[in-house]
Amino acid sequence: MNVEAPGIGGVAPAGSEFPVVVLAAAVLAAEQVSGVLVGSAALWLRGEPVSVGDVDVVIEPGEANLRRLHDALAGLAVRPAAVPAVHRLRDVSVATIFSSYGRVDCMLERGRCDWESLRQNAGYVAVADVRVLVASAADAWELRARFRKW
């Protein structure tokens, strides 16, 4: 989700007709929240034939990033009061908010455990004029297989 290009992964501009909820990931990136997009949105941006129901973002651990995340979620959420405080974001496993683009799941525990490995395989994909850090298809499928209900 970092906006600046880090030099790993390629930029693969996606088509202009994004599933609306993908725009939530782009807004987080525009707000300079550091994270890796996983789940169905990541797979869709990687060209996989999946339907996108929500956005799942693995968040990079770190105090400054959690503060940016909190502020960005407060701006995105339909109910800003429901956004966990920064000290709660340090502990919770997943923070979920509903935005006008759809549901956003911020996977904080996954970030604390797997950030480096996910980051290593991820690459940037353009969503409008924002470069969104997206997990590799293999990582996204692997996470999906681990957590998906059916």
Add this chain to the structure above:
Amino acid sequence: MGQRSGVGLVELAILEALDERRARPGGRPVSCEKLLAALEGELGLARGYAYQVVIDLAQEWKLPVPLVEGRGNFGGRGNDAPASPRYTEARLSPVGQVVLAAERGEIAPVPVGMINGNTHREGIRPPFRPAAVIDAVRQVLRRPRLPGSQISGIVGPPDFITGCTVTGDLAALAAGQHAELGLHARVTVTSAAHVRDRVTKAAIPGNQPPGFTRDPSRPVIVIDKFPPYSNPDEILLSIADRAQGHDWHSRHPELGALTRLPIKDVADLTTARGGYWFACLPADGTPPQVLRDQLLKVHGVSIYLTTRLPQPLPVMIRTWTRSNHDEDLPGSLTALENALASRRQTRLAECY
């Protein structure tokens, strides 16, 4: 679930508890606090959980066939939360009474579970139009070999009560496969004169036509008939927020253009009788159709549900009919129809 109605076991326990307290159609409702205390004492159902189920069973925009009639503030579709159970009362609806009669074997089974589905509780079975399901069962009783395509045709698409539009692979749903259904509010391009007329007709004291209706030919976008599980109050906030500028718009103008709604003014013209409806005035130079398409993409104006029936729809209807054909199904279907009529189940599409 109840074998003879398809209604969930917790729901049935609530209906039984209401019946034991003589809270029947036309009779005196029972205090929800007393009802919840009894359910906790007898079955160990936690009060908060049981109250949520009671509320769901009474909310008319969620279920095609509500099983409970609530009195007092049972909550609204927006941010209006239900009152404490101290201040609400409940009794069986006529259909709730028919469901209990079917479960006790006093009449033949009724397909209420099939009609109501369970998407109102985040399940995957969608609701269907009551009269259509009843008609399909009757047709299968008459012609057991009725082709599956005809049965699906009689039942028709899922019916989400509020008049919202349903899109998606309905054929896959009828075939018993996973189907992603889109539920969309009605978003119409109309004129300011129409908005003014509608407000005038509603004639709610204090609800004045918005300022922009002074120019009657001005194009206006009206949003109404919201999907049942979305919160219109939150949608209004979302729309207003998306019309604002953000710091990052200057750094990412392309994303800004995709996300910012070109709205000059938005008015909440909701009335108690007319249900939720909002009017949006496009920003100068914005073609109204462009704004209409963007509004349709706002979460809540459109929502998406993953749905699946336990079997293909014709198989469901046929199996249910066949397994109960030795009982007086025509009689129980008539009882269900009478119960629906006695509730004066006017289509809520007009209201929501």
